[in-house]
Amino acid sequence: MTAEVPVRQPPASLVGAECELDIGPVAHGGHCVARWDGRVVFVRHSLPGERARVRITEGDQSDRFLRGDAIEVLAAAAGRVQPPCPYAGPGRCGGCDFQHVAPARQRELLGDVVAEQLQRLAGLQRTVTVLPVQPDALHWRTRMGWTVRADGAVGLRRHRSHQVEPVDVCPIAHPDTPLVGIEPRPDLRRIDTVVSSAGEQQVLADGQRVAGPAYATERVGERTFRVTGAGFWQVHPAASATLVDAVLDLGRPVAGERAVDLYSGVGLFAAFLGAAVGGHGTVVAVESDGAAVRDARRNLHDLPQVEIVNARVDQALRSGRAGDRADVVVLDPPRTGAKARVVRASCELGPSRVVYVACDPAALARDIATFDALGYRLADLRAYALFPMTHHVECVALLERR
Ligand SMILES: C[S@@+](CC[C@H](N)C(=O)[O-])C[C@H]1O[C@@H](n2cnc3c(N)ncnc32)[C@H](O)[C@@H]1O
Structure with missing residues (x-):
């Protein structure tokens, strides 16, 4: 006799299912959190405090976390507006997350997200105010x-x-x-x-x-930067100046100091750090992308105090090409963050100040936790709405040695 092999059915998809939900707090990623039958649903096109008809867009019966779209708002929250974009809405363009939210309320939501990430990933209690940057809603993406x-x-x-x-x-x-x-x-x-x-x-x-x-x-x-092809440059027209001001204000570089600019791109921060430390100071700028380094050499040719190292940051720090000490370290890593090894090697340079420019608050919070364990406490944090209508937010953190 042959034993019958049970046929395992895949869990039934919930995509397309609809439910009425009370919408809870905003979460990182451009959605709010709601609960449905013991599951968590990340609901786009919604606002905290709303009641909405939600259509599930991802997930099956076995999932504890689902995704959904608010397809009908049954009770709207303050701050909801008619989206100015005709392509925004459930199932439509994915470029924006908050077209349905007034700009001031968007910034409050982003501040809540940054605060929540700091609390959850770095154990820090902080209220975060996200500052507007003009243009603060439309016509900004260059x-x-x-x-x-x-x-x-x-x-x-x-x-x-x-x-x-x-x-x-x-x-x-x-x-x-x-x-x-x-x-x-x-x-x-x-x-x-x-x-x-x-x-x-x-x-x-x-x-x-x-x-x-x-x-x-x-x-x-007063400075001009050349950026070849589709090389990295901030997308909001006021972003670069805003971030340079924040880096200089928080990092306080002065004449004769040694600064290290990690993930330096075409040399934006290195240029202003170089001017601040002057001819008796030094800036080491580290960047892995060859085209960005070629642009940086052109952009910084009048600043002999700036040395440009074409290498990965972890390798430049490990090999000593980024030097063996620094007064101030600036980090502006990609979305994934600097991560523990680079954070540790940055601390080993012994800076009294570290300025961390971050486009992802989760990666920032994780790296802040590493800095904290190594004796660098979060002394200041600024946040800027450099990507209006989207869930992205730029933060500049100052870490000081205890
Ligand atoms: C967010 S951009 C910052 C650029 C510059 N600070 C600016 O504001 O224009 C990050 C830069 O890091 C570079 N990059 C990414 N991973 C790297 C790595 N592991 N080592 C060195 N540079 C890296 C990218 O090529 C990019 O230029």
Whole structure:
């Protein structure tokens, strides 16, 4: 006799199921938290305190965490507005998270998110005020990455999807964003557009320049920076100046000091640190991207006190190429954060001040916890709404040696 092998059924999908939920606090990622039958649902297009009909967009019967969209608001909260973008809403463009929220309320939500991450991941109790930066709602994004559909339609990706929402005009894009009039090619997937602070317009198709100059000219204060191709530069037109002011104000570099600028890009902070420490001081700028380093060499050629190291930060710190001591360390890592090894090696340089520029509050909070364990306490934190309508927020933290 053969034993019957039970056939295991996959858990039933809940996608498409609808329920009425009370919406709880905002969470990191552009959604709010609600509970449904003992499960957590991360609900987009909602606000804390609302009651909404929610359609599940991800998850099955075995999941404790689901995702959903508020498809009908049954009781609206203060701060809800009509989205100014015609492409925003459940199932539509995924570029923005908070089109349905007034800008001042968006900043409150972002402040709550930063505070919650600091509390949960670094054990720090703090109220966080997110400061507005003009323009504070629309027309700010100077760098856009467009996706091209197989039929040639140009648009932006839907939320957590490879599907393209065809878009004629993106209301958060800078008004001078070049119209993407490129002949459709079957192999074309991505178009990048840039509007520089000098007014140049660039178009790149799959990374190759098709219109505009080879590099963007960006002005910050009295200085000019060249940024080649789709290389990193802050996307909000006021971001670079705002962050330079914060770095100098918190880091307090003075003549004769030694500064280390980690993840230095095309040399934005190194330029102003170099001016602050003067000819008797030193700045070591570390950046792994070859094109950014070439731009940095051009951008900083008048500052012999700045040494540019083309290396990964962890390797430059381990090998001693970033030097063996510093008075002030500036870190501006990518979204994943600096992580424990780089934090430890930064502390080993013995700086009295560390300024950490962060585009992800979770990574920042984790790294702050590491700094704290190594004797560097969070002395100040500033937060800026440099990505209006989205869940992204930029923080600048000052860590001081105890
Ligand atoms: C957020 S950007 C900051 C750039 C610059 N501070 C600015 O404000 O323009 C992060 C930079 O880190 C660089 N990068 C990423 N991972 C790196 C690593 N492991 N080592 C060195 N540089 C890295 C990227 O190429 C990028 O230029």
